[in-house]
Amino acid sequence: MGKKILVVDDASVVRMTLKQLFESYHYTVLEAETGEEAVQKYQTFKPDLVTMDITMPDMDGITAVKEILKLDAKAKIIMCSALGQSNKVKAAVEAGAKTFIVKPLHPERVLTTVKKYLD
Amino acid sequence: MDSQIVNQFVRATSSVFGQVNNVSMLKTDLTYFPDGCSLPAPVSVGLGVAGGFKGQFFILMDEAVAFKAASVTLGGKSITAYDRLVESAIGELSNMIAGEASKRLLEMGLDCEITVPAVTRGKEYSTASACFVGKFEFDWGELKLVVKFDSRAQIK
Numbered sequence: 001m002g003k004k005i006l007v008v009d010d011a012s013v014v015r016m017t018l019k020q021l022f023e024s025y026h027y028t029v030l031e032a033e034t035g036e037e038a039v040q041k042y043q044t045f046k047p048d049l050v051t052m053d054i055t056m057p058d059m060d061g062i063t064a065v066k067e068i069l070k071l072d073a074k075a076k077i078i079m080c081s082a083l084g085q086s087n088k089v090k091a092a093v094e095a096g097a098k099t100f101i102v103k104p105l106h107p108e109r110v111l112t113t114v115k116k117y118l119d
Numbered sequence: 120m121d122s123q124i125v126n127q128f129v130r131a132t133s134s135v136f137g138q139v140n141n142v143s144m145l146k147t148d149l150t151y152f153p154d155g156c157s158l159p160a161p162v163s164v165g166l167g168v169a170g171g172f173k174g175q176f177f178i179l180m181d182e183a184v185a186f187k188a189a190s191v192t193l194g195g196k197s198i199t200a201y202d203r204l205v206e207s208a209i210g211e212l213s214n215m216i217a218g219e220a221s222k223r224l225l226e227m228g229l230d231c232e233i234t235v236p237a238v239t240r241g242k243e244y245s246t247a248s249a250c251f252v253g254k255f256e257f258d259w260g261e262l263k264l265v266v267k268f269d270s271r272a273q274i275k
């Protein structure tokens with residue numbers, strides 16, 4: 001079975017695009033629409049990697065990163081957000097995210113980054 | 120300061136449309152309305168801004184422009200009907216504009232938080248608050264950008 005990726009984004013179009021991209025490379029994908037849903041699904045799905053948006057309803061992505069790392073200190077989380085200002089990148093990395101990709105998302109860059117942390 | 124803030128949204132709109140959609144936009148007008156304005160808005164996306172600048176910004180467009188933006192996001196898929204995927208695509212596009220604008224605002228010393236986008240269809244955009252309206256023309260048609268200040272005291 002392929003490695004598992006949890007895609008977290010409130011925009012269905014982003015979830016759909018990333019799901020199609022990852023599935024075409026034989027990864028198993030599960031989606032979450034909010035930070036809260038991501039934390040719940042992390043516990044049951046136990047993904048090998050998470051892609052996380054920042055601005056979402058309910059729980060934002062940076063809080064979700066902290067909550068997931070409380071459950072699994074070895075969780076691999078990549079931020080994928082339109083908020084590329086330096087203080088957001090710093091906050092995400094300080095929260096424990098492995099790296100930060102600023103939207104618009106380029107498939108090649110996303111794949112290279114995902115493979116770097118999965119392989 | 121006010122014009123510098125508005126210009127960050129104008130530049131962000133042009134930059135993101137260029138990067139994502141590969142289209143070149145021409146800003147044809149930027150007008151200040153001290154007592155608000157009403158504009159036709161077949162499709163509008165609104166985002167709130169808090170922090171160093173408090174207000175909202177809206178992107179107004181025709182359905183045809185929304186369809187084309189959604190089509191590009193979906194890898195060239197033909198879009199013939201307005202649905203939740205179209206809403207999600209233009210919401211995400213506006214989110215990227217907000218992200219680019221907030222990055223530029225931070226470089227000016229204004230740390231801002233942006234809310235999730237709210238997409239509305241088939242209504243007129245109307246506000247009684249002071250706002251700036253920018254107009255862009257490009258191959259796909261026309262797009263309007265409204266930057267609204269919560270307090271007129273911010274406008275200097």
